[in-house]
Amino acid sequence: MYMDKKIGLFQRYGSILFFPITIIYLESIFKIVVFKELFNIGIVYMILFSIPAGILLYLVSNLFSSRVNRTISIVLTVFLTFIFIVQIVYFHIFKTFLAIYSINGTGQVLQFWQEVLSAVKSKAAVILLLLVPLLLIISGKRVLFVKKVSIKTKAWLAFTMVCIQITATILVFASGTGELSTGFIYSKAVIPDLSMNRFGMLTTSRLDVKHLVFRVNSPRTEEKEEITAIADNTEILNKPQPEKTVETQDLQKPEINNDDNIMNIDFDKLIASESDPNIVSMHRYFKSVKPTKKNNYTGMFKDKNLIMITAEGFSPYAVNKDLTPTLYKMYQEGFRFTNFYTPMWGVSTSDGEYVACNSLIPKSGIWSFYISGKNYMPFCMGNQLKKLGYGTRAYHDHSYTYYHRDVSHPNMGYDFKAVGNGLNIKKSWPESDLEMIQKTADEYMGKTPFHTYYMTVSGHLMYTFNGNAMSAKNRELVKNLPYSSGVKAYLACNIEFDRAMGELIALLEQSGIADDTLIAISPDHYPYGLTNKEISELAGHQIETNFELYKGIFILWSKGIKSEEISKPCASMDILPTISNLMGVEYDSRLLMGRDIFSDAPPLVVFSNWSWLTDKARYNSKNGKFLLAEGETNESVNKQYRTEISKRVNDMFTYSEKILENNYYKKVIR
Template sequence: MLLIYLIAALYYLESVFRIVFSGKFLSSGLFYSLLFAVPVGVLCYLICTAFKEEKRNTVGCTLLGVITFVFISQFIYYKIFRMFYTLYSASNAGQVFEFWEIIMIKLKNDIGPISLMLVPFVLLLIVKKWIKPFKVVKTKERFALGGIAILAQLIAVGFLHLGAKDAYSPYDLYYQHHYPIIAAEKLGLMTTLRLDAKRTLFDWNPGLTESNQEVVLLSQAPDDDMDFPDSSVPAMSENVEENVDYNELDIDFDKLIAEADSEEMKAMHTYFKNVKPTAKNEYTGKYKGYNLITITAEGFSPYAIREDLTPTLYKLSKEGYQFTNFYTPLWELSTSDGEYALCTGQIPKSGIWSMASSGANAMPFTLGNQLAKEGYKTMAFHDHDYDYYDRDISHPNLGYDYRAKGKGLDIEEAWPESDVEMMDESAAEYVHDAPFHTYYMTVSGHMNYSFSENDMSKKNEDLVKDLDLSETAKAYLACQIELDRAIESLLKQLEEAGVLDHTLIAITPDHYPYGLNNEYISELAGKTVDEDFGIYKSTFLLYTPGMTPTVIDKPCSSLDVLPTLSNLMGLEYDSRLFVGTDIFSSSEPLVMLYSRNFITGKGRYNALTKEFTTAIGADVDEDYVRDMIDTVDAKFYYSAKVLEENYYEKILSAIKE
């Protein structure tokens, strides 16, 4: 009876979880989560039978309690971060618990779904004293139960092989791609977590497969807000032309290929050798010798730029480069992965903390390391705990003298902390030591967006109280006012030091404000924002005083920031080694999201629906879409391999003098 109860409880948890996190019940997960629940239930039962009779029911309650905790904690984590935590993140759970106040709020707000998930555990606690302790399970019976578990697993896997094998099918999620949110819906949470643990322990990477799936081509609807004018479709040279100067280094890839110690490494060298480099252009070296300040702004968005509330950010947006089709993807590890994409031009690897992992690798092409070689003073600052996400390991390796709260910065205790204080405390450290490059990671724009739970929102509440918006939307704008005042302070200190006119400032978010649901984001945007693409549409402020405001319609993303700034600063780098590209180059644009949705100058592709919506004036066929799907898959794959293999270390040895 306990065996049946455990299997039923697991299936119940899977079903409730699927409904409360995705709103779906009737999906392939309804079938696969049942099959995969059988071996897990049998395993729990066999563990129980290893104990004495009087303890077996208690052990069963304990196991079910642990499993229930996993379901509830994943649900709460998803409600906060819009992702599930991985085994790697779970090993660093202490940092997540710094957000205990937010966790408690989510527990209170979602008490209904949480109560539903507690039902099997509470019921077992109530009835366990009436369950007659089961007899000793003989060896042959244990083998029989093991056989049932194996058979259920084989049946489940067999159905995976019989079904579709295209992107994000149950088969694909089980063997090829890592997308926990969709996997939990289609395979079940327990299977998703088991796959994550296996992949983490065995250093797994998504496979490379050539796309042959059917693609649905759609024309852009008249009311579609896909903002791709005909002029934004750039000419793309099919071949590397002679007599054109490219952003590439003299890397002896042939030598690397000949000396490769594995077929996998040979494939890597061959891939990067054949990537088309981007050509140098009229913007190359335009700001060579300038001071450079780059800012990753926590939870920043276009909706925080208002002339009445954030005049400094508004000034930068109107007087600088205006990137009207800029996107900021949300990766698995939200802020840290957002930093990684910005600082490295690479896609974060799934399942791990990519930025922290890079701390042990050679990182010669980051702005900090590149500009330090040019004689720049390079510093990085953060106004939250210095070791959060292991920044005390990663950021010095990026080439920065790193300071943060608890290590070099005296920041008043608050949540979130004040960006104004960080600017006031830090600018004097470098403004008189030109040339300099400074990197900031802000925190004032962090969730929760509430006047009672966010100190920065409370601080600026009077400035937004009369707005015709919801309290949540007003609280979001209020905490972003702190960022605006921080930038105002920074500009003032640069001007007083006499270096503002020779300083290039770049500001972009780490991710969209996922602390706001789509209803609030649409409220701030003044229109309905779709959750496949529109929610990731963002802003990239690039400004220096006296420049000519310039509109760039080309689709681009945070992955393009590093190569773009490297080109503007006139640095020697190899554009083939980055996933992103120089925005000002003539290369075809490519915006890639975590879901593998992508945008080009010719339209956008939804990987879940397999639909490509063609931009007005673009000529597209199915072969083009399939080629782009393969291109995106390759970029995800080789970007992960760059981190995993410490690839730049190998590249350094092959750069010709």
Template sequence: MIKYDNKSIYSTKRLLFETHAPMLTINKTGLLTMEAIDIWRYTFGFEEKIIIDNDPIIEIEEEKIIEYNVYNIDFDELINNTDKEKVIKMHKYFQSVEPTEKNEYTGIFKDKNLIFITAEGFDAIAVDENITPTLYKMANNSYIFTNYYQPLYPVSTSDGEYMALVGLIPKEGVWSFERTAKISMPLGFGKMFKKEGYTSYGFHNHTSTYYSRDISHKNIGLNFIACGNGLEKKMNCKKWPNSDKEMIEATTSYYINKDEPFATYYMTVSGHLNYNFYGNNMASRNKKLVENLKYSTAVKAYYATQIEFDKAMALLLQELETAGKLDDTLIVIAPDHYPYGLTFKQLNEVSKLDRSNKFENYHTTLIMYNSKLENQVIDKVVSSIDILPTIYNLYGLEFDSRLLMGRDIFSDSEGLAILSDRSWITAKGKYNSVNKTFTKTTDEEVDEEYIKNINKIVNQKFSMSSLILDTNYYKELGI
């Protein structure tokens, strides 16, 4: 274990005067100090110091032709034609980012269908061969991810969706997804697929205006239908929580039999807390299916909610097969966050990992399932911000990998999972930003320069994600 000071990035001085990192600042200096800092910054103004990596851009060797996932952006011209200091720094940063290469996975799902699901409260513990057989089948076939991490950010489910659908790190202290409704989002999920002639619907079986999804999801190109703007005419929206299975029943007709391919998004709600049998409609509905389990009441109630989600997935697979679309559809399922309605003790009743561990609590399951894919185990460290660029590469979409904070999972880039307090995980180990310790997970020697470099990368990703919101940067690029 290395005790690492890292004064250049997260010293107390930088947190107080140069860096906007509320969660890390609270952990290091206390809540009252952070509140005082907020008041000071609100009163007198604050501009975060931007640190640009000035490493030289890698030149492509002539004898080796490599294709990258990039747009043809002339950053030098953009720099010369603006006087906006922040934007100039951003241009220099994104110009310096190494893009991901196109690879053997590029375009293997070109013109195929996609169903992308952010699943409320979904977790590795929800995958059980006997309790949730459909989820078990999907999680253990096709692409099997052993090192997927789903970090929890302050705006909970909305931030979980944001990372998956936008590919950026949420800005601390604001509702990031809501903010995107007012800026240009050309790399948003729906817009990217609509450019390719896809039908792109988004569905949610709860209130359409909650977290301002009615405007944020529309702005990333989704034809968004939820309870309150149309879905209530198709299903019962008066339960709490509502049924994922009923949502599937009510919505597949919107897209499944169309001639053009579809890229459909679902935000589920059946798995929502609280996990009990007296205030949770989905837990009560499936109570008989879990009453003989040898777990605490809360864990049984949690499984009951996930059974409803499992039923929804079983129905979805059936509907796709009936329509003759199953073999030509990739289904992606990611959690919004771990089920924090359960205590660590309750999670550990059924988890294979120690969920009280800072890092293992976020170590969970990502599903990418297609009925025709051969099984492939992916051990690379990945997280939710990697999903969007991975999907774009799999579908052969033209995008610029430098402009998203995640990386194509199937590229040769180093795997990196970033937690909300700026701690991180790579294949070499885990860095705790609060106590500044690095714990190796391999026998490979890791020096302080490596830790310093990853900290710099993490800090830049937070800064650039925030600035993209603040400056309407994609509009500045003209993409």
């Protein structure tokens, strides 16, 4: 009788508790697997937001007869389980989260079915744990979802749901202030890395939908008075930075010109004639931004040919005197940026390309490069040099439609060819960068001046000898290295990229234009196909995961230039303004988020989770820690500095998004 009474209680309350407990259970596993932690302040918010979500699902599953309700409950549980499995598998592969918008592109992701299967196998134990609630609901017919509850009970549940949701929201906004307060992340910013940890996956997905459907403005964009770019107009940040070089040699630079790198844009006239307050605020902001100045590197490669390369999964660890001699030679002979970073963004390769090609921060939750394909993008090197009479071409040795490059790349001013629309190379996975160079170089070598852009693929994951054709091709060259199999495979596939660069330079030399051509190489992202343990193996020490993990490489090389080491912090966002200045083209430095590395502008590297670093300090948004650079003191780097840099970072995210959303360049450059 006691057991019957106990079962009766569970029949009454078990079905009500099932969904809240299930969501909390799934969120807890997700938090442990992804963030390697559970018991932080985020678990409180996660539980509070999970309970109303669970009650809502229960109410949805209690609208009809018991049989229908049971079916609905099973379907909802399948859906919940599925989305958690998808996010964990996706994160395992790409080290970022699947945004709602990106669901449209999951068909492209499934091209990497081998990687998906490998991830599922790797996370099999976790997936089994995620399936527990589903197994319970299928096998628990006697105790779950037996009867419909009364209207009165439903009303009380709805009231409870609303009260808990309101309580959770109040606690979020009362949780304090600071650069990245919990309330700011919940209501204004889109920072999945922080939001997932603080609120959970379901709440972050809800916020993602909200930001996707409703344009949520950052607080700093809602000002109605004249906007001042605080971070660009302070004595601290505008103090000219001495160039930090270890080895500086005569580069035959043009005569120094210290004029501002700006265009003739009459912001006052634009403000007076604009009726949209949102655009007016943008005009005021960009008018107030301090431009970078021309310098003794301006026009150093004016009228020269330019080859820009975004190298898939490239990193400093792939540059080796014996394994990749061409890349090693280019790095040693050219400009050596020893403090260069390649931050990871939400749409991995596509966002990495977008940042390097446009000097803008991609908008979280969408495919920014694809969206930009309908906008006027005058500062891309393709568009800048095309109007000067250059032949401008772009190539990619994989599918031409992947990430919608057939939309974004022609819009940058390029005649674009890839596999499927004119580039005919041997079918493999991944394809050969060397073969791409061999098949395309003749199209532009004899037609100077030219600008060519390459997006490579040989360095793509998986880093195995049975799942990567380029790794298998070069396996013999790495078999005796003292590394694990994954690391060897990574180095082996980058040997193919090195051979491609060797072929490219040889063809330039045969054409007699190697000393008239500037080559710029940077990664799209760090090699996330390697585990942190494997990257640490390459680094020779335990890698730090908020900053050091994203330490990248930027090669600027032309035959005959003398080497120079630049040690100030810089990142992929700085590539476009730096090359624009070197090529001596007209551009407006106020309208780009990056800075000409060779200018005296203060360095600032920004990461997707709103962490940042300068030559004076760094801020880790994950733990809120602010650390001074070596040699700096609290007197030279005070609280005002931290606040101003954080405001500048806020502005960079905000106005990058607004430029994309409003096709802003078309409004100011006519």
